[in-house]
Amino acid sequence: MTGVSRDQRATRKGGGGEAAGDNSTLGMKVGNLAAFYGSFKAVTDVSMDIQANKVTALIGPSGCGKSTYIRCLNRMHEVIPGARAEGSVTLGDQDIYAKGSDPVVIRRRIGMVFQKPNPFSKSIYENVAWGARINGFKGDMDDLVERSLRQAALWEEVKDRLKESGFSLSGGQQQRLCIARTLAVEPEVILMDEPASALDPVSTQKIEDTMAELKKSYTVVIVTHNMQQAARISDYTGFFYIVNMGDPGRLWEFDETEKIFSNPERKETEDYVTGRFG
Amino acid sequence: MAARYGFDRVFTVVVTVAALVGIVVLAVLLVDVARDGSSMLSPNFLTSFPSQIFPENGGIYPALVGSLWLLGLTFLISVPLGLGAAVYLEEYAEDTRINQIIEINISNLAGVPSVIYGLLGLGIFVQLLAPITGGGSVLSGALTLSLLILPVIIVSTREALRSIPRAIREGGYALGATRWEVIRSHLLPMALPGALTGIILALSRAIGEAAPILVVGVSLYQTYATGGPFDGYMALPTQIYDWISRPQQIFQDSAAAGIVVVMAVLLIANSVAIVLRNRYQQRS
């Protein structure tokens, strides 16, 4: 398995085209992943098939490692001093943890949207353009910015004020701005760590609608505390669980969302989705 | 109930008086100095050399030029070094024992008496590195003052960097940016207002320091004005000190005028820095 160097930074869709990535979107495979903070093991032995062009939701009680796990999928976990991950994570057929893999390139190909909107202290236009620019985008930037904002369902609301600061937007708009800037670097996978938990219901609905569109061109993985949200928007659901306090979190059940929410196999999954967790 | 409102009012008065006392005293000092120096203040004062023979024609020119040279060189040396060190310590260095020790000691260095820095400068810049610095030149003086104010710049820049939420960095990394790209495009611009505040404070202090430059060889009299980094130099604080030590009234007035000039330089320098800071804050 070879790593990918920064020079091989290829934009997936080239200069233009709408959903050109349908047949080239990659899925991911995770094999026996464990994650550590120093000597503390936060996640253990997770194996998972993340299907291309599908939404995979990760649910589970607080503290069972979902956020830690999703951050391992684009090597953001190791940004924290002392944190590391073991195991294999492949994007397509490339192991992103292989020797020689450049985390900087990985993070361009596997984007992330965070729980609290974190736009840059720049104009709306620059927020979207910056990532593409540093990754060597040479095409029509105005066009890229518009395309990305449209895909994030934000264009109509900001098209007349692109020069205004990103902070002048509402919470829901800021989050969609963060989605737009992630799309602008043309990733293959989009990771979302509770993207709507800080937002009001209307913004949440807009983001969920956006996700339904996004999965046509990308692979999406989302961590959510909102069970109804997971049931509404995902194709596959993974339930994370911790048996005792201090144990590492593990993947307790993984199946099609329909199955998890109509007839899960394991009692803990049933207790969690029906809200009977004591 | 009335007692509670009573206390509230008393406290408001006390606090207001405390603020006013400081302002009033400062205003009185400034007015006093301006009055004393008004007889000497003139364009001639700014462009003449000091004179013992004809003190009424004397001026502050070489001291002014020397201080401006000091200010400029110190800025050029200390700001890049200070910003760079702060960025390294805050963003690149790992949280090891050694680095924790460094962090504590930098804060301590800010409290060291300035004359100690003078001694250090004498030993290193004036004597050891004489071939490079030219001995007791304005360059040595600037290097010494830079050492003096470096801790302040480093600490305030670090604070500014620290106050930037983690989320900004994570947002940058998540887009496939290198650490330097995140620092250059986001962290430095966002930290600049805070860092500039520290730099303003530091440079203001540097301009007024007499002890360290006395040790490293500031001239008390020169027939020429400083023209290059390796020249000798006079400085405003030392010139004022020189005048004040003389008994004649004319020298006292000259000293007062000199103080006004120092205040003016400080005011201009601060204003420039504040304008810069506001521009960066608005752009954010």
Add this chain to the structure above:
Amino acid sequence: MPRESFQQELDNLTSDVLGLGREVGVSLENMVRAMETGDEELAARELGVDVRYKARGAELDRDSMILQARQAPVAGDLRLLYTVQAVTNHLVRSGALSEHICHALAETAGAERDEDLEAALVEMARTARNIFNEGLDIFENRDIDRARDLQAKDDKVDLLYSEAMNLIANPSDSGAGAPEWRMRAALMVHYLERIADHGVDIGGSTVFLVTGQRIEDAMRQYIERDINPDGE
């Protein structure tokens, strides 16, 4: 316990359904006795009882729907509400059918009967009542092993049904009975077969409630299972 009030509401709904089931069970008992003894008064007392059952059924449906709207149930809770609605429907239909049978009994009280056919009817009625009670019991106790046995008992009802239809087509030598009675007898055969079906379906719904699988799928999987996984 989390969601205690929701759990309470689910328990109340379930016991309301079981209450309705017991009432329908009493109706069936009366119907069988009226058939066995020819007690015209007993049959007459059952008339109009289906209206009450339909009203109760509508109430239970409404309760179930409101619970779904308010509580967004998933997994086991969702299957329970789904099953409750299905079982309610089976109960209401069984009660209505029982009433129709009693209506027919009351109308043909004094008429001449075909003895063989009448015996077959009584047998079917007893079997249907037993199956119904068994189905309800299975639902109350969530005893899905017995549900599989119940599917087998349905076969017995089918046999009785065939016999009865045969007897209708070919009157016995001892006398065909009055034509009005004979016509109603044919209807009663149908109704009783339906009641038995409802009872079996209640058991089948319980299997879905507990396992999430339809009983037909479960049984087909059982039949088609690989008996020798390691061998040839």
